[in-house]
Amino acid sequence: MEWLFLLLPIAALSGWLSARSHYKKRFSAQQNCFDPDYFKGLNYLLNEQPDKAIDVFIRLLEVNSDTVETHLALANLFRRRGEIERAIRIHQNLIARPTLKPAQRDQALIELGLDYMSAGVLDRAEQLFLELLNSPSPPTDAYKHLLGLYQQQKQWQKAIDMAKKLQSQDPTKIGAEIAQLYCELAEQAIKVDASRALSFLKQANQFDANCVRSALLEATVHIQSDHFSKALKSLAKIEQQDPHYIPEALPLLKTCYQALNKLPTFQIWLKGLLARHPLMVSAHLMLAQVIEIESGTEKAQAYLQTQLQQHPSLEGLHHLLSMGTLSNQVLLPLVHDMTDSLLQHGRRYVCQHCGFSGKTMHWHCPGCQHWGTIRPTELHFSSFEPISEH
Numbered sequence: 340m341e342w343l344f345l346l347l348p349i350a351a352l353s354g355w356l357s358a359r360s361h362y363k364k365r366f367s368a369q370q371n372c373f374d375p376d377y378f379k380g381l382n383y384l385l386n387e388q389p390d391k392a393i394d395v396f397i398r399l400l401e402v403n404s405d406t407v408e409t410h411l412a413l414a415n416l417f418r419r420r421g422e423i424e425r426a427i428r429i430h431q432n433l434i435a436r437p438t439l440k441p442a443q444r445d446q447a448l449i450e451l452g453l454d455y456m457s458a459g460v461l462d463r464a465e466q467l468f469l470e471l472l473n474s475p476s477p478p479t480d481a482y483k484h485l486l487g488l489y490q491q492q493k494q495w496q497k498a499i500d501m502a503k504k505l506q507s508q509d510p511t512k513i514g515a516e517i518a519q520l521y522c523e524l525a526e527q528a529i530k531v532d533a534s535r536a537l538s539f540l541k542q543a544n545q546f547d548a549n550c551v552r553s554a555l556l557e558a559t560v561h562i563q564s565d566h567f568s569k570a571l572k573s574l575a576k577i578e579q580q581d582p583h584y585i586p587e588a589l590p591l592l593k594t595c596y597q598a599l600n601k602l603p604t605f606q607i608w609l610k611g612l613l614a615r616h617p618l619m620v621s622a623h624l625m626l627a628q629v630i631e632i633e634s635g636t637e638k639a640q641a642y643l644q645t646q647l648q649q650h651p652s653l654e655g656l657h658h659l660l661s662m663g664t665l666s667n668q669v670l671l672p673l674v675h676d677m678t679d680s681l682l683q684h685g686r687r688y689v690c691q692h693c694g695f696s697g698k699t700m701h702w703h704c705p706g707c708q709h710w711g712t713i714r715p716t717e718l719h720f721s722s723f724e725p726i727s728e729h
């Protein structure tokens with residue numbers, strides 16, 4: 340309930356502002372006085388009838404070019420609070436005014452569309468935005484919101500059409516987004532019609548040559564049709580596009596090399612990859628899998644042990660343990676080194692005031708200079724930062 344009092348100054352201020360400009364224009368000599376409605380609203384508020392109070396205050400805010408912004412801000416506030424009916428009423432009230440400038444009218448219409456979206460009346464929102472597109476100079480936001488709406492409804496083709504219009508309207512980089520939308524279409528087609536899926540992926544590539552997702556999907560389509568060499572060709576693009584996504588490609592690569600009876604080639608490729616990205620844990624694990632298939636469990640275990648000593652990782656340890664029983668002589672020093680190194684990464688002491696964290700106790704926080712705000716915390720996995728290459 341307290342928040343309503345926050346509205347009071349806004350209402351009073353804009354009431355005063357509109358009154359001031361009103362009087363300035365027409366009766367500059369006349370004395371300023373409060374509108375009796377203001378007291379009526381106040382009375383409602385004090386009697387805990389906020390609904391009536393708000394209606395009065397909204398009416399008080401005379402709609403003119405000075406107060407449109409206030410109306411929009413107020414309506415936005417209501418929408419964010421989930422009081423969508425109220426937001427709709429304010430926007431409809433604004434739109435009904437013939438004095439509104441075209442740009443303000445457009446904005447109010449867009450906001451009304453957003454109200455409908457929040458209320459889940461998507462067809463009305465769509466209709467409203469589409470009507471805006473027919474105006475002589477359609478606002479860019481109408482395209483953007485339609486794009487958002489079609490994405491929300493998973494109407495990918497419509498979303499693509501809208502995104503393309505947006506691309507010609509507003510030359511900001513939207514190509515990567517369009518590529519993703521084509522990937523969505525390809526994913527839908529993949530099980531029904533492989534060649535249709537491939538043609539969508541080709542379009543994705545035209546809009547974003549670095550679209551990793553389309554390379555992965557292309558490989559999936561080829562694997563489905565037993566075209567393993569083609570799949571390898573698609574997957575080979577990913578390292579150039581963005582090496583962070585290689586872990587997603589590794590299982591597909593393994594499938595292809597295995598089907599082609601070329602695991603030794605895969606092994607060589609993995610070693611090359613690891614020379615370029617030595618911290619890629621998933622590549623180490625994949626290499627261990629290939630070594631296991633090619634040369635047996637012992638060799639794979641030995642490889643993982645050496646790797647774990649250099650780059651401790653939980654996944655690595657887990658993988659090593661699942662490969663078979665290890666002697667305590669091997670296991671214990673390994674686990675000790677791992678936990679030791681993990682603990683060193685953990686942030687043991689955290690300032691409750693500024694969030695400063697460190698490995699040693701400070702009674703005077705080096706971050707915010709407060710005394711006694713740093714507390715020891717128990718180490719959880721969440722306090723370990725992801726191991727990444729920089």
Ligand SMILES: [Zn+2]
Pocket residue numbers: 690691692693694695704705706707708709712
């Ligand atoms: Zn601090």
